[in-house]
Amino acid sequence: MEIDSQVEMTSKKDTEVPSNEESGNSDKVNEQELENPVVEDDVEIPKVGMIFESEEEVRNYYKKYAKHWGFGVAKISTKNRSDGKSSYFSLACARNGKTALKAKESFHSRPSTKTNCKAKINVIAKEDGRFIITRVYLDHNHALSPGKVQHFRCNKVPDSHVRKRLELNDLAGITESKKNHSLVEAGGQEKLPSGERECRNYIAKARQSRLDIGDVDSLRNYFCCMQKRNSNFFYMVDMDEEGGFKNVFWADARCRAAYESFGDVITFDTTYLTNKYEMPFALFVGVNHHGQPVLLGCGLLSNEDTDTYIWLFESWLKCMLGHAPKAIITDQCKAIQGAVAKVFTKSCHRLCLWHIMQKIPTKVGGLSQYRAIKRMLKNVVYESVNQDEFERSWIELIKEYKLEKNEWLKSLYRDRHRWVPVYVKCTFWAGMSTTQRSESLNAFFDEYVHSKTTVKQFVEQYDSALKSKAEEENKADFASFYCTIPTITLLPIEKQFQSVYTNDIFKHFQDELRGLIYCYTFVLKREGSVSTFEVRERKVGKDGVSWKELTYEIFYNAADCQVRCSCHLFEFRGILCRHAISVLIQLKINEVPSHYILERWRKDIKRGYTFVKNIYDDSSNSEQRQQNNNLIPLLFELQELGAKSDEKNELLMKLLKEAKEKLLAFDSGSHNGCSLTSENSMEPKI
Structure with missing residues (x-):
């Protein structure tokens, strides 16, 4: 700390100890006094021209001064530069300002600490990054109490x-x-x-x-062990100032490989607590070809602020080679929303519908007509067929129950494009409307951990949990391969989907077929190759007695066999809706074009992550596991290189076909004279 003589100085009055006068005017001080500053018990009186190395140093100095004389400190004004750092701020007596008394508080007014005290210092940031005091007001208009300083809010933070x-x-x-x-x-x-x-x-x-030494060692040992099993295991650790673990993220080789197949839509959830330190367990979850949740990475966090989530998302993005998901679902947490906006700039972000609807009792439960409001709100959200209908119904709800001043409903309406089904149904979400898939994965972990589980115990159980999850998927794969769900109609379209879709997804398609009995199709108009149809569907009400009729519009282009329904089920879920099927049946189309059969739901595709075996089991065949572990990272790297341009992709395809032919030649025993290290080297010259 030093004094800058180039700054305009205030008078001698400002160098005196604080008084109880009403006035807070500043006069000038001469430079002689600045060279010999007033010191009271090692607490220097503030002077114009005093220079500090950082904003924190200014704060600590003024708090120490205030503590000595017996008043609290508050930051009352600030101005930031474009980089977010302070260019100007004022530190003042905590009794600065006035309390505005509201009319409703006239008979039940709250105690006020404000006396409009003028004591303060103004501070400006210099070009060299240091801070200088430019104005000082020492006089207070209230009594000071050095003996009670521990009760001031600014002094309640433990040093x-x-x-x-x-x-x-x-x-x-x-x-x-x-x-x-x-x-x-x-x-x-x-x-x-x-x-x-x-x-x-x-x-x-x-x-x-804080993690115990045993927990930290356990994490380190687990990470080292997993990397020995498979070099494609990824982890990142965020350290605190003292070198301790603050935040941790990891994803095993199977998670990373599964992201290649199911990384188009993910959910992110932090509502699960796994250990005695109550560190949030953050899950990145997708959905596989059976509709089951699949883990795509996880982390343990010390805080739930925006910076922490930014660190976690950037770590996860680095783990996935920079490939952001096309869509992500999170809860309403503002910190998460801010981090998503910063890291996943091109991903479609929606809010968890389930979390929002769960808040209805706490947000409107105190209203006299709560039950009626809740019933109508659910109808508006779930039963609206299009955006216009939602807008009309929402306005009607607000007016009927006089909810214009309800801040929660105002915020929901502002964010309607990110959570209301009729606004988000045109984006592919793999059928996920909430984060319940990640919550179901939490329930899966509940079999292995509980609220008192230590981190050491958790990592010991993690392998068992994921191994069991992989086994569930293997059983579903076997069921789809070995068992066939019987058809419920004689339609060729149903036979087509039966042959290619996994059993679980085929059941969802059959639900649409069952709904055909309630659909009535009419031709509205034909213009060239484009035909417009109207499908009316009767639906039973929630009371199980009343019925209502909904109308959908379907467009069919015969030129490329494109069918589009206003319900947008295919865009949302990847399954043709009953309305579109009804039109195809009327047009006597017996086979659905291939673009309506999504690869992510097919059972006849061998996906890369299924080759990542035995990473959760040390007792398996080590030689076979090591062979797989050597190949998977190389294949990942080749895929990344080949996807950078059409030329590189063409070259990679050619080299892989050559490699395949040579490997098949080895299997058939006709590899005489065939060498994998011939002139056509397998190392791509990219």
Whole structure:
């Protein structure tokens, strides 16, 4: 800290100790006084021209000064540069400003600390990054109390000494009352640097971000073990200032390979707590060809703020070679939304419908007509056929129950394009309308962990949990290969889907076929190769008695056999809807074009991640596992190189076909004179 003589100085009055006068005017001080600053018990009086190396140094200095004289400190104004750093700010007495009394508080007014005190310092950032005091007001218009400074809000944050003492006591198992007693004994109750509640909050946060030595070692050992099993295992660790684990992310080789097949749509969820430190367990989850949840990476987090989520998303994106998902579903957390907007800039982001609807009781439960509001709100959200109908119904709901001032409903309406079904149905979501797929994966982990599970215990159980999950998928693969779901009609279209779709997805298609009995199809017009149809569908009401009729419009282009329905089920779920099927039947089309049979639902495709075997089991054939582990990373790398241009893709295809022919020649025994290291080297010259 130093004094800059080039700044305009204030007078001698501003160098005196704080008084209780009403005035806060500043005069000028001469440079002689600046060279010999006033010092009271090592606490220097603020002067114009004082220079500090950082904003934190300014804050610490003024807080120390305020603590000595007995007043609290608050930041009352600030101006930031384009890079987000402060260019100007003021630190003032905490009793600065006035309290505006509202009419409804006239008879039940709250206590106020504000006296419009003018004491403050103005600080400007210099070009060299340092900070200089440009104006000082010392006078207060209220009594000062150095003996009660520990009660000011600015002084309730535990300092480094107290934090260390609290953590040591907590590690030793000392109770809350004894922890506070030890701090009081160190200097008396009046010297206690923070309140009991602040100490408890700090201990809770420290527990959350602190891992036992055994936990840290367990994580390191697990990561090393997994990388030995398969070099494609990925992990990242975010360290705190003291070199401890703060946030951790990892994805095994199977997760990374599965992302190639099922990374188009993911859900992200942090509502699950796995350990005694209450560190949120963050899950990236997709959906496989059976409609089952598939893990695509996970992490343990110390905080739930935007910066933490940005670190996690960037780590996950790096793990997936920079390929962001086409669509992502999260809950309403503002921190998550901010991180998604920053990292997944081109991904379609929607909010979890289930989480939103679960909040209805807490947000409108206190209203006198709660049941009627809840019933109508659900009808507006779930039963609206198009956006116009939703808009009309929403306005009707707000007016009928006088909800114009409900802030929660206002925010939902502003975000309607990101959660209401009629606004998001044109994007492919693999049938996922909520984050319940990640929650069902949480339920799967519940068989192996509980709220008291340590991180060490968790990583020990993680392999068992994922191995069981892989086995479930293997059983579903076998069922689709070995068993056939009987058809319910004689339609050739049903036979076509039966032969290619997995059993679970084929069942969903059959649900659409069953709905045909409630559909009535009419031709509206024909213009060249394009025909427009109207399908009316009767649906039973939620009471199971009443019926209503919904109308859908379907367009069919005979030139390329394109069919499009206003319900957008195919765009949303990847399965043809009953309305489109009804039109195809009327047009006597017996075979659906291939573009209506999505690869992600097919059972006759061998996907790359299924070759990543035995990563959760050390007792398996090590030679075979090592062969697979050597091949998978190389294939990943070749795929990345080949996808960069048409020329590279063509070259890679040619080389792989040559390799395939030579490998088949080895299997047939006709490899005499055939060498895999011939002139046509397998190393692509890209």
